[in-house]
Amino acid sequence: MKRNNYWHLLWVIAKTDFKMRYHGSVLGYLWALLKPLLMFAVLYVVFSVLMKWNMPNYQLYLLLGIMIWNFFAEGTAAGLYSLLSKGEMIKKIYFPRILIVIASTLTAFMTFCLNILIFLVFYSFSDLSFHFMMLLIPIYMILAYVLVLGFSLFLSVLQVKYRDIVQIWEVLLQAGFFLTPIFYPITLVPEKYLFYMFLSPITGLMQYSRTLMLDKNLPSFEGAMYFLIGVLLIFAIGFLVFKKLSRNIAEKI
Amino acid sequence: MVIIEVKNLYKEFVIPHERRDSIRENFVNIFRPNTYETFNAIEDLSFSVNEGEFFGIIGRNGSGKSTLLKMLAGIYPSTKGSVKVKGSIAPFLELGVGFNHELSGRENVFLNGTILGLTQKQLEQKYDEIVKFAELERFMDQKLKNYSSGMQVRLAFSVAIQAGADVFLLDEVLAVGDTEFQRKCFEKFRELKAKKQTIVFVTHDLGAVRQFCDKVLYVKGGKAMAIGTPNEVIDKYIYEDRLEEYKAEEANQEVSSPVVNSGAKEVEITKVEYLDRHGKNNEKFISGDPITLRIHYKKNKNVTSVVCGIAIYKDDGAYMYGTNSFLQERKVNLKKSGYVDFKTDSLNLLSGNYAMTVAFHSDEGKPYDWRDKEFYFTVINSSRDDGFIKLDFKFNS
Numbered sequence A: 001m002k003r004n005n006y007w008h009l010l011w012v013i014a015k016t017d018f019k020m021r022y023h024g025s026v027l028g029y030l031w032a033l034l035k036p037l038l039m040f041a042v043l044y045v046v047f048s049v050l051m052k053w054n055m056p057n058y059q060l061y062l063l064l065g066i067m068i069w070n071f072f073a074e075g076t077a078a079g080l081y082s083l084l085s086k087g088e089m090i091k092k093i094y095f096p097r098i099l100i101v102i103a104s105t106l107t108a109f110m111t112f113c114l115n116i117l118i119f120l121v122f123y124s125f126s127d128l129s130f131h132f133m134m135l136l137i138p139i140y141m142i143l144a145y146v147l148v149l150g151f152s153l154f155l156s157v158l159q160v161k162y163r164d165i166v167q168i169w170e171v172l173l174q175a176g177f178f179l180t181p182i183f184y185p186i187t188l189v190p191e192k193y194l195f196y197m198f199l200s201p202i203t204g205l206m207q208y209s210r211t212l213m214l215d216k217n218l219p220s221f222e223g224a225m226y227f228l229i230g231v232l233l234i235f236a237i238g239f240l241v242f243k244k245l246s247r248n249i250a251e252k253i
Numbered sequence B: 001m002v003i004i005e006v007k008n009l010y011k012e013f014v015i016p017h018e019r020r021d022s023i024r025e026n027f028v029n030i031f032r033p034n035t036y037e038t039f040n041a042i043e044d045l046s047f048s049v050n051e052g053e054f055f056g057i058i059g060r061n062g063s064g065k066s067t068l069l070k071m072l073a074g075i076y077p078s079t080k081g082s083v084k085v086k087g088s089i090a091p092f093l094e095l096g097v098g099f100n101h102e103l104s105g106r107e108n109v110f111l112n113g114t115i116l117g118l119t120q121k122q123l124e125q126k127y128d129e130i131v132k133f134a135e136l137e138r139f140m141d142q143k144l145k146n147y148s149s150g151m152q153v154r155l156a157f158s159v160a161i162q163a164g165a166d167v168f169l170l171d172e173v174l175a176v177g178d179t180e181f182q183r184k185c186f187e188k189f190r191e192l193k194a195k196k197q198t199i200v201f202v203t204h205d206l207g208a209v210r211q212f213c214d215k216v217l218y219v220k221g222g223k224a225m226a227i228g229t230p231n232e233v234i235d236k237y238i239y240e241d242r243l244e245e246y247k248a249e250e251a252n253q254e255v256s257s258p259v260v261n262s263g264a265k266e267v268e269i270t271k272v273e274y275l276d277r278h279g280k281n282n283e284k285f286i287s288g289d290p291i292t293l294r295i296h297y298k299k300n301k302n303v304t305s306v307v308c309g310i311a312i313y314k315d316d317g318a319y320m321y322g323t324n325s326f327l328q329e330r331k332v333n334l335k336k337s338g339y340v341d342f343k344t345d346s347l348n349l350l351s352g353n354y355a356m357t358v359a360f361h362s363d364e365g366k367p368y369d370w371r372d373k374e375f376y377f378t379v380i381n382s383s384r385d386d387g388f389i390k391l392d393f394k395f396n397s
Helices: A005-021 A028-048 A058-085 A088-093 A100-123 A134-160 A165-180 A191-199 A199-214 A221-245 B023-028 B065-072 B105-113 B120-134 B150-159 B177-194 B204-211 B231-254
Strands: B002-016 B035-050 B052-057 B078-084 B089-094 B167-170 B198-202 B215-220 B225-227 B267-275 B283-286 B291-299 B305-314 B319-324 B337-344 B352-361 B365-378
Touching: A005 B105, A028 A058, A028 A100, A058 A088, A058 A100, A058 A134, A058 A165, A058 A199, A058 B215, A100 A134, A100 B267, A134 A199, A134 A221, A165 B002, A191 A199, A191 A221, A199 A221, B002 B198, B023 B065, B035 B065, B035 B078, B035 B198, B035 B225, B052 B065, B052 B204, B052 B231, B065 B078, B065 B089, B065 B198, B105 B120, B105 B150, B105 B337, B120 B150, B177 B198, B177 B204, B177 B291, B198 B204, B204 B231, B204 B352, B231 B319, B231 B365, B267 B352, B291 B352
Parallel strands: B052 B198, B052 B215, B089 B167, B167 B198, B267 B365, B283 B365
Antiparallel strands: B002 B035, B002 B078, B215 B225, B267 B291, B291 B337, B305 B319, B305 B352, B352 B365
């Protein structure tokens, strides 16, 4: 296969995956969009109505948090299974294996993009106004994707070797849902634990996105550097592990 | 120009005695290291394929043919040694890679075609041709799961043959399917061969090897046993196990077997056809059917005496039957060119692949044209009897 064809292949696999995921349900793609909104409704009722939390722009804060988390959880889950689910293809034909992981996470990314559009619709109905700094949104989204891809690369090859990675990852995601400031304000967290929370780049991603969207501000220079290095480090580790373990993947599947 | 170069290739598979594929199992057994053995699927294999060559790979089951093909395709990495391929490769280890049953036939053409390396533009151009070749015009918008398996194979093959790569790797899977489909496959092979397409071809069908291949590699236990022209290699493949026996026999007996000498072509065999009960050309027969062997010849020189004979061998080399015009006390009248027939009303063989020797020689046995086991045909059993010969014993009590 010629090199410039790989992009086309990537696109076709991602498109097929996207089509297949919501196939058979009448609402089709709508499900992809409804899921975070439903989660939003539940969490909003619990924390805003029942527990009477009061914080400015809580709806948007919560919605953005859920959408980012949703992308992270679904993207890595799809990435984790990507190699196994394409096993037959891997055993029969050669192309760079990384395309499979990229394609399956791209599927989640497409949903994420639609979600962000919905968020912007909600945003336009709020008291906040659009500002020029929001032009940076795509950069944040790309960083989010690199983060998801880094985790997926790492998880996908390990899943082939150790079939219980998926269970472990599910537990970690569950824990991550509560340890990441998705539905609670980060100000609730005692200062001394903040460092540990920001160890996870997903916390940084979430907080800095909110800083951008809701506070119309950029993260501090150290914060940004810290976050960037975290993302790149995870991607680098994922990539290297993938490169090493995917060499003889066709024999292991 | 050398297009594929394999040098001192090794492939070692590690087979653990206990399969541990979860973190839990590895953790529980942390102080009990797993033991394993290694298996050499490919050992010190070297060969090269030139551009435009039809290269065959033969060998018994488990000899490493498919592993080798997967290594050529880049699916398995090598343990040691190198595989160098110049240009692009289209591997057909299986038809319809990536076919998705929930998608329509049309979508699958684009999906499968892309995986095989075709561009969107090429696929759009060739789409009509693909559909026409598969004879599925009416079904392209239906989901693949509603296709019969035959329709799926047809569609997959039609896409596959459109793949434009420098090298095609064909596994024997291409030769499955009904006779009609096989005929189509072979027709396409002939076309590709005429177009000087470089092809690497793995098969058990020795007839196809002899018919198509320019060069053949015989693999056994992951090692190359022979590389060369089809005739040499197939001989080696068929007789190899018996070679030792033959040598011992030859040592005991001074009687030498008839010299296999292809002759000076005073009378030349130009073509051998098998005609089935409908008088049509065929290579497959049902046991008990009538069969005509039509031997086309050309007389290059006047000869005083001519005998025409045939001999039939089982594919493991066992001599099954032989006859000639002399034994039947018939005189052979040769024209400048034409054909002679051997005809039987009932082919009393059960199932199997058979090789046939056809020869013209003089009364004294001097060969004019002697084609040793160059022709193949297949017999399909019509009853449930076992063995090779149709003797039709009927049970009675």
